[in-house]
Amino acid sequence: MTLPNWAREPLVHFLVAGIVIFTLLAWRGGDVDPASRTIEVDREQQAQIALVFERTMNRAPTDAELDAQIEAYVRDEILYREALRLGLDQGDAVVRRRMAQKMDILASSQAETVQPSEETLRVHYDANPQAFASDVRYTLDQLWFEDRKGAERALTYVETADDAFQLGQRISLPPSVDAMTSKELADRFGMQFAQNLDGLEPGENWQGPVGSGLGWHLVRLKVRDASKVPPFENVRSDVEDHWRTQTIARRKEEAFQLLRDSYKVTVKK
Template structure:
């Protein structure tokens, strides 16, 4: 139970929020935007100097530090005066930036919480189709080229099929059919892998073939094939361990979306939204607001 609480992003968010609040309450005393005191701490000066050093690859001189401080004070004054005059209001860039920062802070907190095995397993179960393993098949095949035999190919195929059926499963096939770079033996492969070599049409046809019998002829983009399906594995849902990375990626992306929406939903409760349409059809509630 405790683990679950520790993992809850909202809790992290609130904790950080509370920490920030306390920090400003205690440390900022009297130097906030509305005060007339401007305080620059040793730590902040150190930060300015570090910023300078990062850009110029050397520490600032005394004169330069003074310049940095003066500039910072100017900036602070400008910001306070501008905000006091309301210049920040209705500024699209500032609004977007604030929103971005808030959402990002939320996302960072969210990303810091690793999903639990149970959550991932639940996601996998719910979204099984996304991860389903394709059916697999292993087979032997003999190729007959229409280029080489023309209209006789079909008859050749049927004759050969009859011979093969009589000969049994372990007949050597290396010298049967026409020479080809297509593999005669295909180990257990997904249908997509079969299609990569033999084409879609052939790959689909193998699905209907019985196991342990010579079948055919089956058509591919290359010609005709006689096929002995050795074994088949039905499509299945993989174990979490097999697809963990993909599941984790998808789960976290989805959780981020859901929780961001939930955060807005919660925050929205604090507000009364009034939408004034042309006809002044204010319903006094939230029905017109889209928080996400």
Template sequence: MKIGTILRSPLLHFFVLGGLVFGLYAVTAPLEARAPRDDVLHLSEAEMNRMADGFLAAWGRAPTEAESRGLVRDWAIEEVMVREALALGLDKGDAMIRNRLRAKMEFLAEAPAAAMTPDDATLEAYYSENAAAYARPAQVSFAQVLLPGDATAEEVAALRAELEQGADPAGLGQATMLPPRLEAMATPAVERVFGGGFGAAVAGLPVSGWSGPLSSGYGQHLVRLDAVEAAQLPPLERLRDKVIADWRSAEARKMRGAFTDELLSRYTLDLPGEEAAEQP
């Protein structure tokens, strides 16, 4: 390759420019802005074992001697790159790095909760306080007929009379893909099918006999409630593992909040154009 071609190479220009940037920073940055240098790369036994375990998990075997040297080299490259980036202040003003550091601090605050086990009294109290989250919703069995959009009061009354006399609801009313009968369906599921409020309205009807019209997302319905089973709270033992996991999550949130408040109490918030606040 000719020397002129080499000198015109964009890659060469990149390396030269990069070297100038690094050199200029080393000369012009104030001493207090430069991170103290530590030229020793100390690979701990724990870190070495972590790398070996990662290789084993990925490849299903232990690394060879050459592969082990490669793992160590990759670790050393990452370590020196991170150190040099920090020395240049490249972590400053980077939203991704800041978010990652925040997440790590929050993890440190919450970590003890994962090993906590509540006693029976504590778990019972938590279960009672959050019963609504664990209760099985009411279930309803009902039949329905979707009324034509232009049905008159007389036509609705005539249709109701047919239903009361035992007519099959599947053959009456407006043609629709909605099922004419639903068995033991949870009220939230009914509302997902028919629209908000319909399940609760059905559960509030008298059992047996045709009622309505009731409004849904599809229009007006005549409805016969055949059975309703009230919401029930299962015994704690049936959901014990889930409740413990939820309790730990709640404790972790409390720990994070307390940790955050304690950290904020160490600082004064200085806002532009305002007096400094003692605590953010």
């Protein structure tokens, strides 16, 4: 098949790839055969399209709006298949990252909808009081690394190092904090770092790597004071949200580790 001149233009390819990247996750469901010229929008797919509209607009679509959304879905599906025919998904770092994100979503999708029992939530509440306390304070040491691999390597010998603080890379973060509140930690290290501390046990051992928006950290969490914890009944919805977030993160990591164990990875120097 000979493509028309306009279809060979790099700008056209770029626009098609952009449409694919930013609409595929919102509209598409299962796998597609790029060789097929048949597009069937069944009742389930129509319901998914209507649900996306409702979540975005906070109301159900009218018949005319649903028809327009279905036509938009068909347009995106056609462009997606044509992009696959042209091989635009090959060697594209953005597409590669999007597909990796979809695998993460698949790994954790069940945790997003499951309803935990009351007993499960109470066990989670008892195990994570710091997540629901009004004024948690942390005393800790931390070492910063730009990449996770560097932090993992340092963790293997940090306990025996003469001066552990010499192992971390330089950054404008304090190596130690004393009785700092979770809000102060989030302001200084980022919300991700403060939230990830919930998964650490206080003690004298180095733990990690702990992710943050700045990189990766090894942490020696000396004290976590969560003295003001409200009753379970007052924070039940917060407990469920925290349980779900932690469960999703754990299942993503477990699913990845299963896949990772099936690969042989060689990093050439």
